[in-house]
Amino acid sequence: xxYMTINNRRVEFTNEKNVLSVIRKSGIDLxxxxxxxxxxxxxxxxxxxxxxxxxKIFASCSEVPRDGMVIYTNTPRLQHHRKMIIExxxxxxxxxxxxxxxxxxxxxxxxxxxxxxxxxxxxxxxxQLPMDTTSDCIIRDPNKCILxxxxxRTCDEIQGLGVLxxxxxxxxxxxxxxxxxxxxxxxxxxCGQCRxxxxxxxxxxxxxxxxxxxxxSDKNIRVVAQIAxxxxxxxxxxxxxxxxxxxxGRLAAALRRIGFDEVYDTNFGADLTVMEESKxxxxxLESGEKLPLFTSCCPAWVKFCEEKxxxxxxxxxxxxxxxxxxxxxxxxxxxxxxxxxxxxxxxVSIMPCTAKKAEIKRPEHFTDGEQDIEYVLTTTxxxxxxxxAGIDLAQLQPEALDMPFGLASxxxxxxxxxxxxxxxxxxxxxxxxxxxDLEAISFTGIRGVDGIKEATVTLNGRELKIAVVNGLxxxxxxxxxxxxxxxxxxxxxxxxxxRGCIAGGGQPVPIGPRTKKARLEGIYKIDRxxxxxxxxxxxxxxxxxxxxxxxxxxxxLHTR
Numbered sequence: 001x002x003y004m005t006i007n008n009r010r011v012e013f014t015n016e017k018n019v020l021s022v023i024r025k026s027g028i029d030l031x032x033x034x035x036x037x038x039x040x041x042x043x044x045x046x047x048x049x050x051x052x053x054x055x056k057i058f059a060s061c062s063e064v065p066r067d068g069m070v071i072y073t074n075t076p077r078l079q080h081h082r083k084m085i086i087e088x089x090x091x092x093x094x095x096x097x098x099x100x101x102x103x104x105x106x107x108x109x110x111x112x113x114x115x116x117x118x119x120x121x122x123x124x125x126x127x128q129l130p131m132d133t134t135s136d137c138i139i140r141d142p143n144k145c146i147l148x149x150x151x152x153r154t155c156d157e158i159q160g161l162g163v164l165x166x167x168x169x170x171x172x173x174x175x176x177x178x179x180x181x182x183x184x185x186x187x188x189x190x191c192g193q194c195r196x197x198x199x200x201x202x203x204x205x206x207x208x209x210x211x212x213x214x215x216x217s218d219k220n221i222r223v224v225a226q227i228a229x230x231x232x233x234x235x236x237x238x239x240x241x242x243x244x245x246x247x248x249g250r251l252a253a254a255l256r257r258i259g260f261d262e263v264y265d266t267n268f269g270a271d272l273t274v275m276e277e278s279k280x281x282x283x284x285l286e287s288g289e290k291l292p293l294f295t296s297c298c299p300a301w302v303k304f305c306e307e308k309x310x311x312x313x314x315x316x317x318x319x320x321x322x323x324x325x326x327x328x329x330x331x332x333x334x335x336x337x338x339x340x341x342x343x344x345x346x347x348v349s350i351m352p353c354t355a356k357k358a359e360i361k362r363p364e365h366f367t368d369g370e371q372d373i374e375y376v377l378t379t380t381x382x383x384x385x386x387x388x389a390g391i392d393l394a395q396l397q398p399e400a401l402d403m404p405f406g407l408a409s410x411x412x413x414x415x416x417x418x419x420x421x422x423x424x425x426x427x428x429x430x431x432x433x434x435x436x437d438l439e440a441i442s443f444t445g446i447r448g449v450d451g452i453k454e455a456t457v458t459l460n461g462r463e464l465k466i467a468v469v470n471g472l473x474x475x476x477x478x479x480x481x482x483x484x485x486x487x488x489x490x491x492x493x494x495x496x497x498x499r500g501c502i503a504g505g506g507q508p509v510p511i512g513p514r515t516k517k518a519r520l521e522g523i524y525k526i527d528r529x530x531x532x533x534x535x536x537x538x539x540x541x542x543x544x545x546x547x548x549x550x551x552x553x554x555x556x557l558h559t560r
Contacts, residue, residue: 002067007074019060019071020048028073031082031111033199034148035061037513038498039157042149047082047111051075083115091122092171093200094143100201101139105509107199108146129174134182136361137190137354138203138505145175145202151194158498160473161304163188175202187307189472191300191496192354192505205354205506208375209385215346215374216259222334222343225255226326228266230352230416230501231379233522237508237515238383239393244518246526249398251350251382256399258389265401266349267408269326270415270424272544273297274535276319276557277421278428281491285462290314292467292482292489295421296559297321299359300496304472309479315492318558322415323349323356324365326405327372328556333548347373350382352416352504355496364559378506407540410530416523418470418500419446419453422493424535429459433533449499449520452478464490471498 003012004022011026018041023030033045043062050060053070057077072078089108097103132140149166152175156162163186167174177186195203215221232248241247252263281293296302296317305312320328327347334345349356353376359365360373377385386393400406411427414420426441427433444455446466451474455466467489469475475494481487497503502519503511532538549556 002065004065004067004069004071006071013065016065019050019063019065019069022065023050023060023071023073030060030073031114032061033107033146034150036150036154036197039150039153039197042153045146045148046085049078049081051078057081079115082111083117086112086115086117087120088122089146090117090120091124092126093124093146094141095120100144101204101207102144102198102201106201107510126171132182133206134184135188135190135206136184136358137188137206138183138192138195139206140183140203141201142174142176144200146200147173147175148199149175150197150199151175151203154193154197158471158473159189159191159193159496160476161187161189164194189300189303189496190355190358190505191472193497195354195505196503196507196509196511205378205380206357207381208357208377209381212348212375212377213385215348220343222261222341222345223259223348224262224264224330224345225260225348225350226264226266226269226323226330227251227255227350228323228352228416228501229270229413229523229526230504230507230519231350231382232526233416233502233519234352234379234507235383236393238387241394242518243515244520244522244525246522247393249400250393250396252401253396253399254386254389254391254393255350255382257391257396258385260348262402264326264330264405265408265412266322266326266351267412267415268405268538268540269322269324269329270412271409271535271538271541272325272329272557273319273322273415273421274411274424274428275541275545276325276553277317278425280317280319281425282429285464285490292492293317295493297415297421298355298495298497299353299362300355301472301475301494303355303358304475304496305479305494308476309483311483312479318560320365320557320559321356321359322412323351323376324359324372325557327360327365328367329405329544329548331367331370331372332552332556336548346375349373349376350379351376352379352501352507353497354378354505356506367556378504380506380508383508404540404543407532407538408530409532409535409538410527411533411535413526413530414523416501417520418449418495418498419468419493420500420523422446422455422466422468422491425491426457427534428536431534431536433537438533446493449516451498466490467492469494470496470500472496 013022016022031047034042043059048060050071129142236247255263294315356376411424446468453468
């Protein structure tokens with residue numbers, strides 16, 4: 001066991017990779033802008049500097065801990081140093097804080113208050129740069145960038161895209177796509193992971209709140225909401241609710257209070273996806289064609305595959321994502337019942353994902369010329385709408401979802417985490433709700449947060465090889481090996497975001513290790529508490545197939 005002395009207190013450490021980790025382990029939350037444990041160490045912001053017993057100042061994030069080290073984290077020199085950094089950042093920063101999308105959750109704002117910055121002595125001579133609003137998913141405002149590099153490393157190291165990078169030098173340095181292209185002209189897939197790590201408002205969610213407010217006040221529009229599984233374990237973060245707690249009942253109550261006519265669960269759409277995808281998988285196994293089958297629930301992954309690996313396009317499942325299946329179903333129901341309700345039906349999805357905003361505009365998600373889903377609101381957007389209405393989610397009594405689509409299985413709920421789609425499909429194929437059989441599936445190796453997980457299962461005497469991937473850089477690794485014939489799979493699940501939708505680009509931030517763990521456990525708890533474990537045992541699913549969907553399954557639930 002090794003020890004170091006931090007602020008005159010002895011602290012033991014084992015395998016921490018840097019001094020910063022040891023300091024935080026000791027209970028001191030040293031400020032940082034550019035440090036994320038899952039990214040490479042950059043050491044640019046210098047906020048985490050410490051001083052040793054010889055008066056040397058160094059960045060704790062890039063220093064390896066050594067036995068016997070003596071360091072101080074808050075000396076007068078360090079206080080002066082950090083205040084000067086913040087003041088210089090503010091001097092070259094857009095300070096329209098009250099109207100900024102990151103107001104209240106901005107790290108620069110938080111540290112300015114924490115360090116007691118009451119004035120900025122330096123004039124801002126920085127040239128105002130145009131905002132990039134071309135993406136359907138996110139907005140980039142270079143005037144709020146502090147050059148921490150978090151977005152650059154996330155896009156490169158986690159997603160393998162490298163859309164953003166540094167250009168120019170010195171005071172003219174910027175973070176921008178190559179050749180100063182708009183995001184819409186790049187390989188950006190809209191995953192929003194750059195937004196999730198951005199400490200300021202330099203990258204924010206493209207807002208769709210205003211048109212939804214307008215529709216909610218229009219008596220001629222029936223506004224229907226569907227809530228994704230990962231939303232319910234994250235929405236409570238903004239209302240003091242325990243992290244990872246299931247808030248679906250409270251969300252249903254809140255949405256009705258702000259004007260939504262009906263509130264449903266996207267888990268029902270996930271049940272439909274399980275039914276269709278498992279059927280498609282069996283058909284491909286029988287024919288031996290277009291294997292492996294790639295899941296198609298994640299729009300960022302679908303776009304990545306289409307643009308970077310077009311040779312695998314036919315391996316993508318033809319199934320629509322759960323939100324799109326549900327949207328098409330709701331619109332078809334409205335068309336069938338137009339004599340009973342003449343109002344125009346508008347479907348609004350509440351999603352953890354920014355890429356879903358682009359998915360709804362793809363041509364295959366229009367039925368008979370009508371868009372299946374009009375708007376996607378992220379978790380962050382809907383929590384702000386609830387707050388704007390003066391509603392405290394924590395104080396609301398939970399309410400039930402609407403019928404007839406208010407019932408879903410536990411298999412639909414686990415779509416919110418990496419490996420969930422695979423587990424749900426395997427449950428359907430094994431077709432057993434016995435506890436030991438469900439546990440056997442969960443212990444195949446498909447659960448967990450590793451970037452690439454592999455499993456082998458036996459189905460009807462045939463051995464199936466499965467890969468579960470999260471993070472597009474990991475997807476790139478798997479696809480490259482498949483191209484060379486190094487590996488072979490029968491079924492591959494890919495989610496663009498690390499850990500899956502619980503850490504999607506539209507979720508409330510910051511998303512630290514404890515928050516991610518709580519959300520993941522929250523999703524699995526929903527499944528454990530669900531009375532229905534298999535999608536095919538959902539009685540409403542059978543009713544829908546015999547009714548609204550009869551003869552229209554492929555038209556409404558598939559893309560081609």
